[in-house]
Amino acid sequence: MFTWTPPAADGTPARDELLVAFDRGRDLRLLVCPAWFDEANKLRRFTIEVMRRLDRAGVDCLLPDLPGCNESLAPLTEQTLQGWRTAMAAAAEALCATHVLAIRAGALVAPPDLPGWHYAPQSGPKLLRGMIRARTIAAREAGLAETSEELMAEGRKAGLTLSGWAIGPALFSALESAEPVLAPGQSELAQSVIGGPGLWLRAEPDEDAGQADRLAARIVQSLAGAPA
Amino acid sequence: MTVSHNLDGAALDLELKALLADVLGLDPEQAQAFGPDTGLFGHLPELDSMAVAGLLTEMEDRLGIVIEDDDVDGEMLETYGALRAFAEAKLGGR
Numbered sequence: 591m592f593t594w595t596p597p598a599a600d601g602t603p604a605r606d607e608l609l610v611a612f613d614r615g616r617d618l619r620l621l622v623c624p625a626w627f628d629e630a631n632k633l634r635r636f637t638i639e640v641m642r643r644l645d646r647a648g649v650d651c652l653l654p655d656l657p658g659c660n661e662s663l664a665p666l667t668e669q670t671l672q673g674w675r676t677a678m679a680a681a682a683e684a685l686c687a688t689h690v691l692a693i694r695a696g697a698l699v700a701p702p703d704l705p706g707w708h709y710a711p712q713s714g715p716k717l718l719r720g721m722i723r724a725r726t727i728a729a730r731e732a733g734l735a736e737t738s739e740e741l742m743a744e745g746r747k748a749g750l751t752l753s754g755w756a757i758g759p760a761l762f763s764a765l766e767s768a769e770p771v772l773a774p775g776q777s778e779l780a781q782s783v784i785g786g787p788g789l790w791l792r793a794e795p796d797e798d799a800g801q802a803d804r805l806a807a808r809i810v811q812s813l814a815g816a817p818a
Numbered sequence: 819m820t821v822s823h824n825l826d827g828a829a830l831d832l833e834l835k836a837l838l839a840d841v842l843g844l845d846p847e848q849a850q851a852f853g854p855d856t857g858l859f860g861h862l863p864e865l866d867s868m869a870v871a872g873l874l875t876e877m878e879d880r881l882g883i884v885i886e887d888d889d890v891d892g893e894m895l896e897t898y899g900a901l902r903a904f905a906e907a908k909l910g911g912r
Contacts, residue, residue, distance in 0.1 A: 628868055716875065724871035726887055727895075731867065738887050753868055787840030791876060793869035796843050 594654060594684050596677055607677075608661040609685070610638065610653040612645035618813060620644060621687035621704065622653040623678055623696030626717065627755045629790040630659065635797045636789050637693060643806035649813065654681040656699070667749060667756045671714075671764035674699045690776070691809065694790060697770035705775030707809060710788055714768030718745075721752035742766075779808055825881065825909060833880060834902055841865070841873050854899025859892065870895060883908040 592613065593606040613619075622641060625633040641651035657677050658666035679701045682690065690706035692699070697711035722738050722745075729736040744750055745762040757765075772778060781788045784804050789796055825833060839849035842864065859865055865873075874885050885908070894904045 720871050720875045723874060723890075724868040727870055727890060728867035730891070791840050791872050792843050793841055793864040793866065793872075794843065 594681060596657070596680050596684075605663050607655055607657065607664075607681075609655070609681075610641070611685075612641055612651045613685075614645075614650060616648060616650045617688070618648065619650040619652060619686055619688045620706070620809075621678070621682045621685065621690045621701070622651060623690060623692040623700050624653060624656065624660075625694035625696055625712075625790065626656070626659070627695075627721065628753050629694050629712070632790050632792055632795045633693060635795060636802055639797060639799070639802040640691075640806050640809075643802060644809060647806065647810045649810070652681070652685045652687060654678070654685075667758040669758065670760040671698065671768055675701075679703075689813070692770075695770075698765075698768050700770075700773070700776070702771070702773035702776075704773075707777055707779050707812070708770055708772060709779045709784075709805060710781045710790075711770035711778060713770060714765035718742075718752075718762070718765050721755075725752055777812075779805065783808070827906070830881075830905060830909065831902065834877075834898075834905060837873065837876055837880060838898075841869055841876075852898045854897060854902070856898040857896065858898060858901060859895035861896075877905065881905060881909060 592609045592611045594609050595606050622637060624630050624637060637653065641653060644651050654677075655662045656669070656674050657664040658669040678699045681687070682701045682704055687704060690700045690704040692706070692708045692711065694710055694712040695714070695717050697708040698714060700706065700708065722741050725741060726736050726738055741750060745757065746759060746766075749756065749758040749762055751757070784801050786798055786801050789798060789801070835849040835852055836846060838844070838852065839846050842849070842862065859870055874890065877883065878885055883905070889904070889908075894900050
């Protein structure tokens with residue numbers, strides 16, 4: 591565990607953010623943009639397992655928290671998509687990252703000036719659709735009537751708590767049209783390339799050593815100059 | 819994502835069971851043993867609303883269907899047979 595300090599926004603003091611790092615000062619330094627919200631929990635162990643394999647293969651791996659998530663002290667409701675993009679770009683610079691691995695919705699905030707990979711990238715609308723649906727199903731079970739349309743309208747206006755994450759109106763609105771974009775030097779690693787079921791689908795957090803092996807191997811091959 | 823536009827009964831059965839295996843972390847063979855009366859939502863503790871939402875969203879992707887709020891009720895999610903009948907109706911109704 592390490593920390594890094596994001597640059598201070600206007601008038602607010604900068605707070606240290608925690609970072610999980612395999613940092614041995616090597617030439618190849620991979621910034622990992624984690625999956626979001628519920629998927630972050632389900633993919634946390636997988637993410638670290640991939641980082642361990644890359645560490646053994648000679649790649650430094652740096653996994654910052656998104657501000658407002660995980661160990662971050664920043665309030666989640668105040669976070670914006672642009673703010674997260676800025677934070678990931680600042681982390682890349684502060685940590686001297688040479689490449690980026692973005693996981694699922696992490697692809698929405700991957701710094702565009704780093705070469706790297708989007709693993710099974712997730713769009714903002716699909717992310718919201720899944721979370722809204724979970725909420726309407728739970729509401730129905732509880733005998734409450736909530737419709738997706740009403741919830742979307744509320745989210746845009748006042749923000750919305752989905753699966754326990756309090757998403758502010760700015761982040762909510764931005765996610766409605768946020769699509770992952772591959773910057774030059776970045777390529778997509780689809781789940782079909784890795785093989786096996788995506789661990790974010792799993793009802794309970796799980797791990798899969800074979801998938802972690804294959805994702806890490808793809809990245810190592812690609813770093814060695816083979817086509818991704 | 820594979821979108822299967824011409825799923826017959828057997829293919830739909832395979833696809834749905836494979837999807838449940840993915841969500842529940844089962845071996846495909848275990849999911850193949852699901853029958854019409856196998857209980858799902860409300861019977862399997864790990865299948866909570868978040869997991870069901872993931873299941874439905876993945877069904878949309880893999881089967882090429884759109885599932886509306888009004889489609890989703892306790893009955894349709896209660897057993898494997900009901901979920902399959904729902905998917906069949908959605909595929910037939912396009």
